[in-house]
Amino acid sequence: MVSLVCTLQGHRDDVNCCAFSVRLLATCSTDKTVRVYSAADFSELPFSPLAGHGYGVHCCCFSPCGRYLASCSTDATTMVWSMESGDIVAVLQHPGRSPVRVCAFAPGTSYLVSGASDGSLAVWDFQSKALLKTATVGETAVVACSFTPCGQMMATGSTYGDLRLWDLYLNQLHVVKNAHDLGVACCHFAPQVQSDGQSVHFRLGSCGQDSLLKIWTVLWHGPAGCKLRLLHTLTGQSAPVLSCAFSADGQLLVSGSVDKTVAVYDAHQGLLLYTLKQHERYVTACAFSPTAALIATGSMDKTVNVWRLLDGSSEHGNEEKAVPGRKSGGCVTLLASDWSEDNVSAWLCEEGLEALVSTFKANNIDGVELLGLTKETLTAELKVDSVGLRNKLLRKVEELKMSMVCTGVPDEFLCPITREMMKDPVIAADGYSYERDAIEGWISSRNRSSPMTNLPLQTTVLTPNRTLKMAIGRWKASQP
Incomplete structure (x- = not known):
């Protein structure tokens, strides 16, 4: 189940974006401000609100390390703020002085991308404040941008409805025309990377004015190029879908809609798990915490709701x-x-x-x-x-x-190693889910091989599978 933790009411106008770091939550608004809260207790930080933009703020995002926050505005600037002091680190004036609609940090680099209403993209080194590269998608506004976890490729979406894939130097790799009829509103890459030895796989969520949320797989073949293939089309909301975001484990996908609802899906199967109806106006923003089972959603009702996902067993x-x-x-x-x-x-x-x-x-x-x-x-x-x-x-x-x-226990609820129902399921680098204690014991004694494929595990990092844990909790609760 999902429970409402708190409602933040600091903004005086529409909330346009929410973003989490490990320890902070940032929100931005048409009221020209950015507000920053502790992710531990959602108290507002002493230097908040950040007031430097001359017009409404459309988007905000944290650098991968969490030390910096970027925000972009109708005033044609992207500002970078220190999260230690709240001071402005950089003011980046967009080429052509067009309103900036979206910004995103490239993981593993000091690069920052901004997209504007005139269809232009700019890549900056925010630390040196240098403009490195520009590109354009035509006479349409760039309103969505997301980087792959490796930081070497990004997706953008426009009000014309196209999704485009670019490398870090703004070389266009692939385009899907009319990915969303009437326009793309948001796109977001899942944090996981998979490889089959010949290509690298990413998942991309996108949403738009056609009232649809879509899940794509991106196949990157390096010099051979990349392809975008549609996996799921989700129809859980009845009006334009304005925002979407994957959870840190890639198991869930959340979206906010003009119908005032927040939808939470199983990202692998494309199944609607929850519909949340707490907001009074359009839901314009949503974000998952990278470390906790928390979702933040922002709305034109001027509020930000923070939700907690529970596994159901309690x-x-x-x-x-x-x-x-x-x-x-x-x-x-x-x-x-x-x-x-x-x-x-x-x-x-x-x-x-x-x-x-x-x-x-x-x-x-x-x-x-x-x-x-x-x-x-x-x-x-x-x-x-x-x-x-x-x-x-x-x-x-x-x-x-x-x-x-x-007993009729679904096989996917059983750990492949112990054949017992999992209590703390985690995803290993081979893509399979295991009971945490079992796979940790296996890795420590079996030289980092996969129990299912017997191939070497590329990493020993284990990601909590919260979706599976919730499904197991619901199944157990349904048994006589």
């Missing part, structure tokens, strides 16, 4: 749970990993292993400990000397693990 803490002995269709309905010490004792008695009850109780063996037992543990730590008793117990534990399949 909602049902008082529900009645099955215990060993209560079965459905011949299978235990409570997962063994959820068993208490008493549940384990009851199961031992049920399976004719009463002789182990006192030993297990003395060593506080619950469901998780039971499923992790090995021959060595039973011999050295629990002092179970009987070979027959040890072997019988281990056979029963294996049967218990396999019984999870016949």
Whole structure:
């Protein structure tokens, strides 16, 4: 589920953009200001609001390190602010002095891109304040811009409805005409990169005046060029969709619409998970926190709402749970990993292993400990000397693990390593989801190979799979 954390009411006019860094939330408005809040408690910082623009502020974004904030305005400037003091670091005057509609930092560089109402793009080195390159998309406003996680390619969208891919030096790589009929409003790359050895894959979300949210895959073949392929067209909102953003793990996609709603989707399957209806006017902005399960949404009602995503399991803490002995269709309905010490004792008695009850109780063996037992543990730590008793117990534990399949548990909820339902699912570099403890143990002992493909993992970074965790929570709550 999603709960409303707080409503920020500092702006005096339409909120046009929201942006998170690791520790801050920034919002900008037609009231000419940028406001900055702590992402911990959403208190406004002492140097906020930032008041340097002469007209309304259309977009704001943090540098990858979070030390700087850029904002752009109808006054034809992009300003860069220090997030330590709130001071202006740079004022970048857009070529042609056209209103600047969008700005974005390139990850891993000191480059900043700005796009304007006259269809022009500019690449700046914001630290030296040097204009490095310009380009134009024609007589249309550039209103959307997003960089790939590697920072070597970006996508732009215009009011003509086209999506264009560029390299960092504004060489056009690919264009999709009429990607959104009546115009693109926003685009955003997912933070993940995938590679099959021949090409690099990115996912791009885009939305527009056609009331659609689209998910694309971008295939980058290096010198051979790139292609944009449509994966999903999402129709969960009934009016123009003005903003969209991927979550930090790439599992969720959020969008805001003229119909006053915020929609949260499963980004892989294209399924609508939640519709939020707290705003009173058009929802113009949305952003995910990079470190917490938080969404910020801004609106023409002058407010910013902060929402928290919950995994769903805590909602049902008082529900009645099955215990060993209560079965459905011949299978235990409570997962063994959820068993208490008493549940384990009851199961031992049920399976004719009463002789182990006192030993297990003395060593506080619950469901998780039971499923992790090995021959060595039973011999050295629990002092179970009987070979027959040890072997019988281990056979029963294996049967218990396999019984999870016949409970009707969806296979995607089971960790590929342990075959148990996941409690803390994470995504590894091979694209598969695992229980965190299981994959961390695998990596530490198996020389960083993939359990599913046996190929080397390009990185050992593990990304929380919040969407899967929420799905597991909902499924568990639906069981009798």
